[in-house]
Amino acid sequence: GIQVEQSPPDLILQEGANSTLRCNFSDSVNNLQWFHQNPWGQLINLFYIPSGTKQNGRLSATTVATERYSLLYISSSQTTDSGVYFCAVWPGGNNRLAFGKGNQVVVIP
Amino acid sequence: DAGITQSPRHKVTETGTPVTLRCHQTENHRYMYWYRQDPGHGLRLIHYSYGVKDTDKGEVSDGYSVSRSKTEDFLLTLESATSSQxxxxxxxxxxQGAEAFFGQGTRLTVV
Incomplete structure (x- = not known):
């Protein structure tokens, strides 16, 4: 099945810093999403972005489908950005929705 | 967000007992998935469904079974619960548009 790799696995940021998270995938996909898992365990949809660039406040994401990667940018990080960020991809058809192992982000004040 | 409800939200059960978790959706989505999340392992796929009565195994399916008799419900059964579950x-x-949505999660403790 499709493989998903996220980097870096762990990241510690000073509040106000910027960061980039990366998701590489091994095959073409119909769907790519970024999720944030907050400290209470909820999985929050951040972006549905099979291709192109989207922005939502301090977060933005870019997917280059032809090169099989996606980037999530966090600008001016805040402590509420802490948590785990997951990338998920779906190749389409009767295939599994595959996840990377996540990026654990800690923002310190 | 999609209307996805998991029940129960919390459960404590004894080793060896069967347990069924329910996922109910009101969005008429075709595909449904069950994952488990453990420290250090991220989200691991247990089983998934691509239609009524159509299911397939994920990477950690041993000890679990599923059923999908109607579009809105996807049941996960632990046939004989163990502490590792x-x-x-x-x-x-x-x-639609192949966007995935999650339920709130079920915390299961097997004692």
């Missing part, structure tokens, strides 16, 4: 279980559905 203590985990947080998440259900997800895939909707």
């Amino acid at each position: 203590t985990s947080v279980y998440f259900c997800a559905t895939l909707g």
